[in-house]
Each structure stands twice: as structure tokens, then as C-alpha cells.
Amino acid sequence: MLTTAEVAKVKRCSIQAVIDAISQGKIDGEKFGNKMWAIKQNRKLEEWTPMKVRQESGRARWASAPKKKAVRK
Numbered sequence: 001m002l003t004t005a006e007v008a009k010v011k012r013c014s015i016q017a018v019i020d021a022i023s024q025g026k027i028d029g030e031k032f033g034n035k036m037w038a039i040k041q042n043r044k045l046e047e048w049t050p051m052k053v054r055q056e057s058g059r060a061r062w063a064s065a066p067k068k069k070a071v072r073k
Contacts, residue, residue, distance in 0.1 A: 001038040002045075004029075013050035021048055 002010075004018045007027075011018070022029040022037065027048050029039040039045060 002041060004037045007039050011050055013055050017050045
């Protein structure tokens with residue numbers, strides 16, 4: 001069993017993309033508590049690839065976003 005963060009790192013996608021794939025039945029996972037997911041390591045996970053176009057557009061959007069300055073008190 002893997003966490004959503006571990007799967008996202010391996011597949012080079014967002015955690016939300018992993019959660020969406022679980023809800024669409026593309027990969028198998030179980031929810032524990034409010035926010036924790038455990039993803040089963042099986043053929044579905046091996047064959048699943050995140051949508052390349054959506055991941056690239058998300059990375060580009062974050063790269064071009066203005067950086068926030070730290071606020072001092």
C-alpha cells in the first residue's frame with residue numbers, strides 16, 4: 001500500500017490527480033479517516049498514467065504565478 005503523496009511522486013503528478021483517478025476507478029485505493037488514502041500496488045496502478053496535458057499546464061501555471069513575499073510582523 002502506498003500513500004497519495006508516494007504515488008504522485010512516482011507518477012510525477014499532483015496528489016489531486018491521484019485522488020481523481022481513485023474516484024474514477026482508474027486505480028484502487030481505500031480511504032482511512034478524513035483525508036488519508038491507501039493505494040493498492042497492482043496492475044491498475046502500474047498501467048495508469050496521469051493526463052500529460054493537464055499535468056504540464058498545471059506546472060506551467062505554477063511556474064508563471066507571481067511569488068508571494070514573506071510578511072514580517
